[in-house]
Amino acid sequence: MPTLAFHQLSKRYGSVTVLDGFTATALPGRVTAFLGVNGAGKTTSMRIMLGLTEPTSGAATIDGVRYGDLPHPTQVVGAVLDQGFHPNRSARNHVRLTARQAGVSAHAADSLLERFGLGAVADRRVGGFSLGMRQRLALASALVGDPSVLVLDEPLNGLDPDGIREMRHLLRTFADAGGTVFLSSHLLTEVAAVADDLVVIHGGTLAAAGPVHDLVSGDTDLESVFHTLIHPTDTQEVWS
């Protein structure tokens, strides 16, 4: 099962440096949460991992191979990024189209819609879907190629409590079966409940990484640990 690795990743847009030697890994069998303030470079790093953005230097690899060099990328990596759904396309057509591109049967696509509770609305246009329904559809599409890696940009956004519980269960099951899950989120309480490992990015570089239980313990919670990392002079140091 694949390890995701960001090696000395840098990305500049003109005079703006977004990533500045960012190095981190996400391991198989683990749910790794990717944290950072707005604009920290999480989406940019994920886009580089998925071959959608070119780094200025460094590389992002999946078991040592860049996404663009994988022979069958959709069978290795499932991704949820900015959900650019065609609003007039039905959920069924959307997943079937993704399935066709991945060389998967329409029947398998339909079963995924059922599995994600979208069977009853499968023929409705996605433009009328709630944010939570879009998240489910995006995840169903990401799983179409039966990948061993999931790269998910804010997959918990817009989900109701049941949706969050289902998502947690799905990610846990996926990782327990050996899969690699790498997800960004600002919902720290939910992250603490689902993640095994954390990767925190700040100032374009790695601010902290490691198992949640090593980083958050005793009377601290993830929120205060995160705050201390991002504003180290505000409070006493939490991490050594």
Ligand SMILES: Nc1ncnc2c1ncn2[C@@H]1O[C@H](COP(=O)(O)OP(=O)(O)OP(=O)(O)O)[C@@H](O)[C@H]1O
């Ligand atoms: N195509 C682009 N051209 C110029 N700047 C960009 C481009 N894409 C991203 N940026 C900038 O890079 C920075 C990092 O953006 P990014 O979306 O990666 O952050 P993020 O950590 O995902 O933020 P958020 O938590 O708000 O989603 C931002 O300042 C953003 O404006």
